[in-house]
Amino acid sequence: MRRWKRTLTAVALATAVVTGTAGWAAGSGQQAVTGPPPGSAAWRADGSLGRALPDPASATPREVAAFFRTLTGDRQRDLARRHPSVVGNLDGAPVALRYEANATALRRDARYAHLAEPGRQILAFDPRGRGQVAEVYGDLARSRHVAVVVPGSDIDAGTYDRPTDPYGTPAGMARQLRAAAQDGARDTAVIAWAGYTTPVGVGVDAATGDLAEAGATRLARLTDGLAALGAPAPAVFCHSYGSVVCGLAAPHLKARDLVVLGSPGMRAGNVADLRTSARVWAAKDPSDWISKVPNVRFLGLGHGTDPADPAFGARPVPAAGAHGHTGYFAPGTESLRTFAAIARGEVR
Structure with missing residues (x-):
């Protein structure tokens, strides 16, 4: 009977993820763009x-x-x-x-x-579907430190750089991170990587791992490419659904640090489950609506343990001043200062 009750509870929570009773809203289904380029x-x-x-x-x-x-x-x-x-x-x-x-x-x-x-330094551009793009800020060929920003839902080639959302898009995040981390003209390069098909809205796509699995393959290949060119192992910053991508990619990422922020889960129970040698960090502001999403996994729905939960084992990043779901890279916040120090390899 006790086991049956636990199962019913998991079903209810997983249903809440999809129906919106825990903060999720309707979204349109997306087909991942995969395979070689046009x-x-x-x-x-x-x-x-x-x-x-x-x-x-x-x-x-x-x-x-x-x-x-x-x-x-x-x-x-x-x-x-x-x-x-x-x-x-x-x-x-x-x-x-x-x-x-x-x-x-x-x-x-x-x-x-x-x-x-x-x-503009466009590292990748694929016009298929909603469009995918990656842009470099800084001198990628010569910088001593490299960072990659991986976004969450509602990001594509048309929305990845919105002036009205300067800290919530991958381009905005990358610009702010580089400005905060820069210590010399060629010290830090940051890649804004909108290189996978993201969910639209926060419906079933956002509650499952299908799009993240396709994105994880592409992200791992990006870091393989950096390594092949002799670039430093990057610090990878993963926002929202992007942290699901990073969690699935983690065993194959050639990364020095893995930083998740505003995460619904990484499809892992703890840091050890990620099977990565990278240092793992997590930030979640108390005002972030993502906290209302239940951290469960059942029948393919939900993304599991909250990486910001101390039991997960990630190193904490202070985020009390980062308001809402997209405020982690806002100038003057402690989260951005810590991100910059991680990007430079200054935090041990």
């Missing part, structure tokens, strides 16, 4: 070098990096001009070449042409 068929058919080009679907970032090291600068740029959508999304390809390729691809897409403005 233009991959033409890339594979290209025989201009007299040898096969690395297959975007199967080549590792290390193999991609090794391939581009065999090419002259002119050969690299020629491939980028002819196959911008492939080169711009190939983890392991030279960073500056990816910027150049993505600028070309963006200028051809009226919806996102503003991302090709001079000075």
Whole structure:
């Protein structure tokens, strides 16, 4: 009887996650964008070098990096001009070449042409679905410290940089983190990574792990690409549903630190379950509505233990001054100061 009661309680809590009685609202179902980037068929058919080009679907970032090291600068740029959508999304390809390729691809897409403005460093751009984008702030090739910002729901190529929400979008978070962490012109680079299909609203997609699983594969490949180019292991900052992505990616992430904020859970019972060598940190402000979401997992619904719960075992990040769900990167907050110190590797 006691076991039956526990099961009924879990069912009720899981139902609350989906129906909205615990703070979740309706959202529209999304289909994850997966697989190699647009233009991959033409890339594979290209025989201009007299040898096969690395297959975007199967080549590792290390193999991609090794391939581009065999090419002259002119050969690299020629491939980028002819196959911008492939080169711009190939983890392991030279960073500056990816910027150049993505600028070309963006200028051809009226919806996102503003991302090709001079000075912007677009590390990835995929127009499929709602669009995915990653942008670099700082000198990724030379910085001593690297950070990656992974967003939650309602973020895509059209919404990842909203002037009306300067601290709640990945671009805004990245800018604030770099400004707070910067100690010298080439000290810290931050990647705003809207590189997966996020849930829309906080309905069933946000309560399950399907989109996060697809995103986790892409995020792990990003860190593999950084490692292949000799970049420092990054501190990865994961907001809201982005922390579900990071939890699933954790065993495969080449990261120094894993920081979750406003998390509904990481699909893990504790830090040990993440199977990562990275240091794990967690922040949750008392005013964040995410606290109303039940931390359960049942029949695929919910994301489990709250990472900010001391029993989870993450290192705490003070967040009392970070108001609401998107205030963690607001200037002057203790959470942002701590994030900056983590990004610089100053906190032990």
